[in-house]
Every structure is written in C-alpha cells, then in structure tokens.
Amino acid sequence: DVLSMLLADWTALVAVLTKKAELVGSDEDRALAWRRVGECKRDMLEDKPGAIEAFEHALELDPASAWTIDALIRLYEGRDAGDRLVELYQRRVELSEGEGEEHLKYEMLVKAAERYQRDIKDNQAAIDVLRQALDVRGADKAVLSKLEALFRAEQMWPDLLETLRQEASVAEDKDDRAKLRREIGKLLAKEMAEPTEALEAFRMVLDEAPEDGESIEAVREIGEGFEDLRLEAADILEPVLRATGKYDKLVAVMEMRLMAQQDGAERALTLRSMATVLHESLSDPGRALEALLRALSETPEDTGLHEDIERLAGTCDGYAKYADALGERAGKIFEAALATDLWSRLGRVCEDKLGDDKRAVEAFTRALDQSGDEPGLLASLDRLHGKLGNTRELGEILERRVLVETSPDAQADLYHRLAVLQIESFGDKMLGLETLRQALDHAPAHQKACETLEKLTEERSLFEEAASALEVVYRARGDFASLASLYEKRVSFADAPMDRLRLRIDLARVLEDQAADPKRAQRVIEAALGDDVADGEVLTKLEELAGANQQWTEAAKALSDALEKA
Template sequence: EAIGQLKESYEKRRDWESLVRIRQRAAKLMDEADRLFEYVEIAQLATQRLRKPDICIELWQSVLEEDPDNHEALESLSQLYERARDWEPLAKVLDKRVEQIADENELKQALQKLGMIYADKIGDDEGAVRAFQRLLTLDPDDRRAQEQLKRRYVSLKAWDELESFYASTEKWDELIRTLEREAEGKDTTDEERTELLFRAAKLWIEQKDKPERAARAYEKILSKDENNLDAALALSPIYEEAGDARKLVSVYEVRLKHAQEPTERVHLLRESGLLYEEKLRKPKEAFDAFLEAFKTDPTQEIIREDVARLAEATNGWDEGIAAYREAIEGATDPDVATDLRLQLGRLLAQVEKIDEAIEQYRAVYDARGDNLEAIEALETLYRQTEKYRELLDIYERRMELEEDPEVRRQLAYGRASLWESELANANNAIDAYQRILDEWGDDESDAYAALDRLYEAEERWADLASTLERRIDLGPESTEELAALKFRLANVAADHLTEAERALELYREVLMLVPEHDGARQRLESFLDTEGLGTHAATILEPIYEMQGQWQPLIRALEVLAAGAGDPP
C-alpha cells in the first residue's frame, strides 16, 4: 500500500526517476510470471521520460536477465549503446538481434553493421569474420563484405581460411600477391615470413604451374634461413627439372647438413659429385664429394670407381689412398676389408707404388689363398719387380686352384719358363717341361722344343737324342719339320754320341725327304774322306748328285766308291 501511494505521488509530481526506482523495488516482490511484464513497462517509462541512458540501459538489462531474447530490450539497448558509443556491449546485443531478424535485407544491414563494429570499433577480427561470413552466405557477391573478410583473415593470420576463401573464386594471383606482400611486412617475424613464402610457393606450383616462380619464394626463405631443409627439399626437383646444376648442388649441400642416414648421405654426395664433374666442370669439388661418400660407405663399388676416376683427374691419389687405409682399418667385415685391399692395391699400382701395392695384395693372399684377383695381381707385380721366387709360389698356388685345363696348361708353361729364363735353373726347368708332357701328353710341341733347347744347352746329348726320337715318332705335321728333326738327331749322333753309321743313315733319310737339303748333303760330304765311312756316304750321295746334275761332285763320289771297291766287306 505504501509503495502504491509513493507511485501515485511520484507520478503526480512527474518525479520519473523516483517513480522508476520505487517500481523496481515493487517488481522484485512480484511473482516471476508478472515480473518480466513490469520490468518492460519500467524500462519503457525510463526510455520515454528520463532520457538518462545509464538508467535506461540498466533497466533493459534487467529485462534481458528475465528474458535473454526479448526483442524490445535488444532493440532498445542497441540504440542506447550506439548513442553512447559503447561498442562492445553493442556488438553483443547485435549478435543476439541478428538471430531474430527475419527480413533478409534488414538482416544483411545488421550483419554489415555488426561486422564493421567488430572490425573498426572494437578490433575484434574474429567477431568481424563471423559477421561477414554470415553476410556472404546471404549475398556471396557483396564486395564490401568480401574485402572486409579478406582483411580480417590477414589480420588474424588465418591463412587456411584465406586460401579457402580465394579458392571459391580461383583468384590465385591475388592470393599469392597478398601472401608475398605480408611476407615482406616489417612486423612479420621470420617464422611467419617462412610460412607465408611456403604457402605462396605451393600455390605457384599447384594452382599456377609455375615452378620457377615457386623457386623464387623458396630462395627467399633460404636467403634468411640458409639451412632450411624444407625449402631445399622443395627446390631440388625444380632445379633438377630446369637442369640448373649450380643451384641444385647448393640445395644438396643444405640437405646434407640435415641428412643422418648413410644411404641418404651417400646418394646426395654422389649426385653432388656427378654435378660438379659433368655439369660444372669442377673436378676437385667432385672428388671431395665422392671421397666423402666413400668415407660414409666404402662398400659401394660405384663410389670406389668414382674416387679412382677423379683421383686420377685431380691428382688426389694421396687423399684417396689415405681414405682407403682408414676404411680398411675400420672394416669389421672380412669380405669388405678384402674388397677394399684389392681396390687399394689397384690404386697403388696405378701410381707405381709397387711395393705398397704388393703389400695389400699379399695381405689378401695370406688371408684368402684362393683369391684369384690377388694372385693374378701378385703375378704381374712380382714379375715387374723381378721377385721370381715369390712369383714361382704364385704359379704353384694358381695351378692348385685353377680348374680350367687350358689355363692350368698356360700356368705350367709360365712356371717352366720362369725356371728356364728368369731363375736360370735348367734342371728345374727340364723337370717342369717334363711335367707338362706328363699331364697334357705328346702334343705339347712347345714343351718338346724347350726340352730340346735345354738339353742342348746343358749338353745332355743322350736326353736330347731321346727327345728328338720321340718327336720324330710322333710324326711332325710337315715333311720339312720331320727332315729338320732327323737332321738334328743325325748331328747329335755324329758329333756327340759317336754313332756315325746311324748318323749317315739319318742324313740319307733327310735327303730322301728333302733332296735339296744342303745341310745333310754337306755333312755326308764331310764323311767321304773318313776311313770306313766314305763308301757309305758316297753310296748315299751318288744318286743325289746324278739327279741334280752335279757332275763334279758325282765324279768324286764315284772315285770314292771305286777306291773302296777292293775293301774287304
């Protein structure tokens, strides 16, 4: 009752502020169902009569506490906040209002207003984005909303959203320009700059198919961060496709700083080496790359070939040899150590460090007595250095290992020749050639020829005669060869074995084979004056002279025959 009287009193006196306060007190005592209606009336009264924004705002807020979606309260508050330039509360109210607006044009205006308040008055880019995004769902062609949305995305550094926005219009050039411009901004951090340039480069490739423009972006990244692995990886295929060896090598160097796996390091080092060697014509740099690859993995044959090739081109033998020695020392696999020693031996031999080469091959031979490469290399080097005793050992070992009969045969001849020539041991040489005949048979004419030579040099006439007889029995291929063998046998018989009669008969056989054989004829003539042999010699010579029309020699032969006619038989 007291409140009612006060209300009447204040209303008559037009004391609106007091009336508002007393009605507020009264409203709090009302039932919940009536309270909202009373709050609305109080707020309306204050708005119409008081003209005091703070009180009006407070009253309309009370309405919203009872009814958060009250349309009249939201409408009134939006006007009050706008007049008071209180932007944040205004934005909150407008956020609720736009959910209630049914008219599309009115809604677009409200969203435009809300977006601009967030953007220009509050600086809340996220709020602005929400407003302009919704506006564009209503009107995709709203250019002002488009521009505002792009700006807000940039301000928020919402690059994924910005790209999605441009994707709808495929304005890739504009997006790339935006990203590149932001990358060069004075307030842009190095990390942000790198991200923006990566995005721009990706767009150049995927949307514009211009890898050369992407390369510029990646190069800008490397200009600030020279060890950026992602940029180097991205540039590699671009430079490969463009055939730009100089730049490709530079990004390989960046990648090598990060590469930990030996396989990757070897690949990059070898590719760098090939570029230096074949494209850039820088053999020293190529050699350094190949050598580093070898140190990383000395097991790869192709890397060893690279090192050997460039060591020769750059005179880098000492470095290469040192690397091999280090690799051998560090090798835990015996097979790997063997391969490395063989290759090192080849390098040392190539630079004429023969004793050191022998040392490497000998180490292999001592560990692996069946290693043919080491054996063959030692054979060459021992012969070159005149280490014939060691060479003889190699021949023996090779013959033990060799399964090919023809190769074994050649080795046997080599061994025999070594005894004969270099070691000058006739007896061992004879034994070696005889072993050839024992194993490969009588067809080995070279062995027989060597035995002939050795027996004659050693004056082993009986052995020489036996050898000649065996060769005659085997049947030489030509009449001339047979005649030559018989002639030699006749000479041995006549000069060294005191078998003159046999010699005369052999000379006769020679002349039967080759009537014009001057040697046999002359030897027979030397016997014409020999007592007991002259008649035999003349008997052989007579038909020869007669056939050849040699009358003077014939007369002499006849005289010998006549003189010997009275000799006792």
C-alpha cells in the first residue's frame, strides 16, 4: 500500500486496496478501503465507473457515511442516473441533522425535485420534496416558483392558489407582487370558478397598480358575466378609471352598474355621474344630455335634474330632445302634481326655447287638465292664444282667469280684455257691454273699461245701456265734466223736441250745480228755446242764469232768434 503510493503505481494500489478490503475484518475498515479505491480510480486513474462501483461498496458497508454519499452524488451528477441520484439526495437529507447543514439539506431537496421533474418525469414526487424544502427554508421564492410551475402542470388549483399567495406575501417588488396577485385573480376566476374571491384579488392588484389593463379588463369581464357581482366590479373599477383618466372605459363601467341597479334614485345618480364625465372629461355634451334625459325617466320629480338638463341643452341645441323626453314621461305619469309640473315645463320649453307656440298650448292645456284652473297656467295659455289669434280659446281662458283672480283691479283688467274680444272679435257688443259693467263693478275707476264704454255710446242702440253704466262711474268719481258730455250725447240722440228739452234742462242742472259751469249751463238753456220757446221752466231758468252770469244780451239774442224761428 505504502510502496505503491510512493511509486505512484495507482493500478497496483487499487489491487492492494481491493485485496485488503476482502481480508480486513471490520465493515468500517473495509468501507475505508473501498473509499480509498474509489478516490484512486476517480482522481488518479480517471475511472469514474470504477470509482462509483468502489464508493457503492463503501456505502453498503457504511450507509451512514455522508462523505461517501457526497462523493457518489458528485460522480452521478455527471451521468444519466436520476433514479439513483434522488435516492442519494434523500439519504443525504436524512443525514443532515445539524443546524449548520440546513443549506445543504435545502440544496439536496431542490436538486431531487429537479431530477424527479426532468429525468424521472414524476411531478408529484418533485412536489413532495419541494414542500420539504419549504419546511427547511420557509417561503423561499425559488422553491415557490418551482412549485407554481408544477401545480399548473398538474392542474392542482388549490395548491397553486396557496403557492401564489405565499409568493405574493414575500414579494418585495411592487410589480412582482401585482403580477402574482393578478395570477391569483385569473386562477380564481377561471379554473376555480370563484369570481367573488377573484374580484378581491384584482382589487389588491389595482390598489398598487391602477394602470394594470389586464386586471381592469378581468374585473369588467366578471362584472358583465355575473349579474350579482356587477355593483362590486363597478365599485372596484370606477375610482381606478377616474384616477387614471380612462374616461371612455369609466362610462362603460357606469353602464354596467346601471344593469345591476333597480332603484330609480340610484340609477338616476349613476346617470348624472355619467353625464358629468361625458361633459367635463370627454367634452361630449350631446351624450351627456342623453344620459341626463335617461335619468329624467327615473326621477322626473328632481328639480335639480331639470336645471342641469336645461343648462346642458343650451350648449348643444338639445331642447327638442328635452321636449320629447318631457312629453313622453308626462304621458306616463298618473300623479297629478308631477304630471302638471312636467307638462308645464314642456310648455315653457316649447314657447321660450323652440318657438313652437302650438305645441306649447297643447302642453299647458294638458297641465291644466291635471291641475285645475291654476293661475300661472291660465296666464300662459292667455298669452299664447293671444299670440296665435285663437280668439274663442282666449275668451274661454279669460273667463276662467277671472274666476281664480283675487285682485279686483286684475279682475277688472281681465273683464275689460274679455269685453274687447267680445266686441271686436265676436261682434257681440251687447255681451261686451255687460262684461264692461262687470269690470266697473270690480274697479269703478278702471280707465280702459270707461274708454271702451264711451266708444259704445257712439252707437244709438247701445247708448242708454252704456250711458247708465258710465253715469254711475262719473258720479262716483266726481267727474262731472265727463257726465255733462254724456248728457250732451244723450241730447243728440233724442228725436222729439220735448225729449230734447227735458234732457237739456237736466244737462243745465249738471253744469250749473255739479260741474260749476253756469255759463255753459246758460248756453244749454238757450239751445232749449229752439225746442219750445214758450216753456215756462226754460224761460225761468234762462232768466236765472242770465242774471247770475250777467249775460242778458246773450239771453235776449237767443230768445229773439227762437221767437223768429217759431
């Protein structure tokens, strides 16, 4: 043995050691001899198969020799010997009991897994030893990554899920963590059919990576595919899409939210939010208006909504659409107050914004049917029928307005307008006269009613009726000059001399006693001489007035002229 080593005769040394291994008594010494044979063949003779055979003999004799196992592992790792290697790796793990050998134990288990997977094609065995590796070095990224691949290959979805969660929990890089959680979400959504848990996974991704388009799309697909999860999906996506400025997608998600909402108020709120995005963020007032008009069908009673619609309609020429929406919604409402409001709004839009007075009349009429004789609606119809020349309809509205008006002056105005309509449009002057009387009953000083009555006194057939009304008014307000003019007109209509005489005497009294105009009274009495120069009352009154006015000459001349004519 010693001589062979001194002479570097390695073949002789191998022969000596082999013979020695056969002759020595103890297993320990024999194992040592075989180890020396293995070393010599491996290191000096480059006989690896022979070295393996020698080390295998040594291992049989001393199974607990870690040194021998390590030597065999190094030799086998260069050969296609997966089955034997995994046995050696496992035995080496079993011998690695000290705390200082944890790394070696971990390394052996990982190598065993690679051999099971690559050489032996036994994924389940690979999984088992990798799990042992995790027991040695908990949550190791490399091991978890290998297990992830194996679980995918074996379609072991619950185990894959747990592994991905472990990987995510130890991932330090934000992007890596987001990627792992996205994989968790995809696994839950598809292979494991757990969409609710998948949403939570994607939520965690988007909390850290709001720009992650794949997760955004995955959440949207879940929302569209599962009716009961649409609201939750929308809750996840809306803040993310707002923050990242993806407004077109935000609008689409709001539409998805609408599909799940049943309450009208909630739907209206979503549609109004959608309109805000369309108008302010996408600069699309037309689509924004459409969204608000859809909200109108949900909450037609919302005055703030109507204000927003009108404001937006003014920016995109949308009043016609607003009018159509009002008409459609109002026609389906059975609550009188709300129907009145909608028809009224339609009337105002048609009149003020569209210039469609006929349609405005129809709308206000429908509103009136719901509300009864509401003053504001009657006033609107009054104005519109006047513009359109609908005299019959205007007359009816004026009659209804009078009944609900509380101010005497306003009632008088309405009666006067009605009277003018009756006189000029209907040709019914007598009816108009009676209406004017009603105007003066409410407001005796109503100037326009008086002026219209005064015009009627120009007609002989209407004079007495008109004059009787005017006389009361003139006396009530002390307008004796007008009263005197009225008497003069009455005189002009008298045919018989005696009638004229009596009327002139009455006129003279008015002028003298009430109008304080004795000279004009004298002129009237002088004219009365032409009717009957011998009437004692006339002569007495003439003498009285001539003395009071010191106009004897004028009286004498009038009397002389009357006598000549007589």
